[in-house]
Amino acid sequence: MSEQEFGFETQAIRTHLDRTQYQEHSTPLYLSSSFVFEDAEDMRASFTEEKVRNIYSRFSNPNTTEFVDKVCAMEGAEAGYAFATGMAAIYSSFAALLDSGDHIVSAGSVFGSTHALFMTYFPKWKIETSYFDINKPETVESFIKPNSKILYVETPTNPGVDVIDLELLGGIAKKHNLILIVDNCFATPYIQQPIKYGAHIVVHSATKLMDGQGRVLGGVAVGDADLIRKIYLFSRNTGPAMSPFNAWVLSKSLETLAVRVDRHCENALKVAEFLESHPNVNSVKYPFLKSHPKYEIAKKQMLLGGNIIAFEIKGGIDAGRQFLDKIKLCSLSANIGDVKTIVTHPASTTHSKLSVDEKLAVGITEGLVRVSVGLENVKDVIADLDQALSK
Numbered sequence: 001m002s003e004q005e006f007g008f009e010t011q012a013i014r015t016h017l018d019r020t021q022y023q024e025h026s027t028p029l030y031l032s033s034s035f036v037f038e039d040a041e042d043m044r045a046s047f048t049e050e051k052v053r054n055i056y057s058r059f060s061n062p063n064t065t066e067f068v069d070k071v072c073a074m075e076g077a078e079a080g081y082a083f084a085t086g087m088a089a090i091y092s093s094f095a096a097l098l099d100s101g102d103h104i105v106s107a108g109s110v111f112g113s114t115h116a117l118f119m120t121y122f123p124k125w126k127i128e129t130s131y132f133d134i135n136k137p138e139t140v141e142s143f144i145k146p147n148s149k150i151l152y153v154e155t156p157t158n159p160g161v162d163v164i165d166l167e168l169l170g171g172i173a174k175k176h177n178l179i180l181i182v183d184n185c186f187a188t189p190y191i192q193q194p195i196k197y198g199a200h201i202v203v204h205s206a207t208k209l210m211d212g213q214g215r216v217l218g219g220v221a222v223g224d225a226d227l228i229r230k231i232y233l234f235s236r237n238t239g240p241a242m243s244p245f246n247a248w249v250l251s252k253s254l255e256t257l258a259v260r261v262d263r264h265c266e267n268a269l270k271v272a273e274f275l276e277s278h279p280n281v282n283s284v285k286y287p288f289l290k291s292h293p294k295y296e297i298a299k300k301q302m303l304l305g306g307n308i309i310a311f312e313i314k315g316g317i318d319a320g321r322q323f324l325d326k327i328k329l330c331s332l333s334a335n336i337g338d339v340k341t342i343v344t345h346p347a348s349t350t351h352s353k354l355s356v357d358e359k360l361a362v363g364i365t366e367g368l369v370r371v372s373v374g375l376e377n378v379k380d381v382i383a384d385l386d387q388a389l390s391k
Helices: 008-014 040-047 062-075 086-097 112-125 137-143 166-176 225-238 244-254 257-276 295-301 316-326 356-361 378-390
Strands: 079-083 103-107 128-132 148-154 179-183 201-205 219-223 281-285 308-313 342-344 368-372
Touching: 008 062, 008 257, 062 079, 062 219, 062 244, 079 086, 079 225, 086 112, 086 148, 086 179, 086 201, 086 219, 086 225, 103 112, 112 128, 128 137, 137 166, 148 166, 166 179, 166 295, 201 225, 219 225, 257 281, 257 308, 257 378, 308 316, 316 368, 316 378
Parallel strands: 103 128, 103 148, 148 179, 179 201
Antiparallel strands: 079 219, 201 219, 281 308, 308 368, 342 368
């Protein structure tokens, strides 16, 4: 049976390094900064890349190789590189592929640190970004300029849980010769594979559902081999590599990704249905609720709805703060994708420095609450949310 015929779960579990002479069943941890050579010729051939082998863990390490190989198998990608964080993956991908004077076309609904790259740092190198409304995909082409090089999107988005048609974006990228980069963090490769729809590069914060237990930081970029080669060379010289220990942890985590995400999504749908019926909630956004404006698109390109819910609490920013203060079981944290359910009020925390208009432009209302649904008994999660909303 060929590797391509294996199911997702089998690839996640059975993609591993060759066993050493000790015939271990579980891949060992390679805590080594560097690797030795047989002789001068072996060293020369290794540095000229006539040989594919480990030289220095900033370049590659057996543990990071195994982790990347698993993500490539899951995403249907040709190659990849593992980073210390998700933001390192995003920054390095852009920095490696862009030149001064280039232009990015991006959905306006992006993670706050990504927004800072686009608006604060990239302009220093004369790289401009134009934002389109993710809920108006018909406008995307109007933002494309002669110097546009990258089309960028998150789907579902953070924190508004908006969804955009990846097949549509893939067609636009092909028509205009753009590099389509998709942040697939909220969905994971178990739920969604953007490369099937025309994405050239897929990035993840492995810190989230890939790890799933809030233990380590990590990021990864996978996709077209020629583009990944440029990202690798940039990263090899600038040093944002993932540590071998984190790669070892994450590779183990991927073995249970499917079973964990199944339960996350099962719980999240029940929580979303509860919230939709609560009298103190104005609206709920969850991709697999029929009330989601892009429900049909979500069903087309996603296996499940994910574990993130955005809901609008009645009473605005004060009600949002009071809701957080009443939470007992769930955690108040900035992370997502943990086994523990986490609630966040973006308007008073992560996005508090934005003006009201800036918040609304990216789908953040004063009463918006983001819930990362965990793996607790869902009845307990619902009970905690209910008591906090009712008070």
